[in-house]
Amino acid sequence: KTLTTDSTDEIIRLNIKYNFKRIYLDSAGVGAGVFDQLLRNPETKRKMVSVENASRPLENDPWKENPKQKKILKEDLYDHLLKMMERKEIILMDNYEITQSLKSVQFEYTESGRFRIFGRNTHNVEAIMRAIMFTRKKDLKVWINFI
Secondary structure (H helix, E strand, C coil): CCCHHHHHHHHHHHHHHHCCCCCEECCCCHHCCCHHHHHHCCCCCCCCEEEEEEEEEECCCCCCCCCEECCCHHHHHHHHHHHHHHCCCCCCCCCHHHHHHHHHHHEEEEECCCCECCCCHHHHHHHHHHHHHCCCCCCCCCCCCCC
C-alpha cells in the first residue's frame, strides 16, 4: 500500500546517500510508474536499468540505441538463487513471509517435457531473484535495498 511517489522519493534519497552507479528496477506492472518518475529525475535518469522477467541487456551499456537482449528464463533465475543460497553467498532474513514464499515454490515436468515452476505465494522469492539477477556480473559490488 505504498504510493509510487513514496517509493520514488526513497530511491532518490538512497541514491543521494550512496551515489549508485546503476539502479535496477522492475519496470513492468506497478514498477513502471516508479521507473518513469526516476527517468525524469536528473540525478537518476542515466542510472536506470529496466529489469523484467522477459529479457535482460546483453551489453554493458543499457543506453545504447538498440541494445541486444537475451530472454531470461524463470528457471535460470531460480537456479541462480538456489546456487547463491547453497554457497552461502546470500543470507535471507528469518522472516515468515520469505520462508512461506520459499516453501510455496513447486516444479514439475509437463507431459511435453517442459520444466515448469509455479506456486501460490512466490512474490517474495521472485522479488529476491530480480534483486540478485545482476550479481553474476564481476564488476558489480551489489547492495540490495528493499523498500
